[in-house]
Amino acid sequence: MKCFERLVKDYICSSLPSTLDPLQFAYSPNRSTDDAVCQVLHATLSHLDNRGGGYVRLPFIDFSSAFNTIVPSRLAAKLTDLGLNTSVCAWILDFLTDQTPGG
Structure with a gap:
C-alpha cells in the first residue's frame, strides 16, 4: 500500500495549481522545511535591520x-x-x- 500511497501523493503534488501561496512549503516541488526556516529567519532579520533593532514576536504552533x-x-x-x-x-x-x- 505504501507504494500506491506514494504514487497518489506524487499525482496530487503534480496536480496542484501553481497559484498556491508562495509561502506554502509542504508538498511543493523543490521546497522543504529548511526553506521555511530560511524564509522566517530572513524576514526576521530584515525586519530588525529596517527598524534599527527592536524586537520580533514569532508564534510557533505544534x-x-x-x-x-x-x-x-x-x-x-x-x-x-x-x-x-x-x-x-x-x-x-x-x-x-x-x-x-x-x-
Missing part, C-alpha cells in the same frame, strides 16, 4: 496531531476546488474514512 483532526469531507472538497480529479478525491475520501472504494 501541529504534530493535525492529521487526526482532518475532516475528510472538507479535505476532499478543498482538493476538488483546487482542480484535482474527482475520482482521486473520492478515493482519498474513501481511504480516510476507511470505506471500500465505490461501495
Whole structure:
C-alpha cells in the first residue's frame, strides 16, 4: 500500500495549481522545511535591520496531531476546488474514512 500511497501523493503534488501561496512549503516541488526556516529567519532579520533593532514576536504552533483532526469531507472538497480529479478525491475520501472504494 505504501507504494500506491506514494504514487497518489506524487499525482496530487503534480496536480496542484501553481497559484498556491508562495509561502506554502509542504508538498511543493523543490521546497522543504529548511526553506521555511530560511524564509522566517530572513524576514526576521530584515525586519530588525529596517527598524534599527527592536524586537520580533514569532508564534510557533505544534501541529504534530493535525492529521487526526482532518475532516475528510472538507479535505476532499478543498482538493476538488483546487482542480484535482474527482475520482482521486473520492478515493482519498474513501481511504480516510476507511470505506471500500465505490461501495
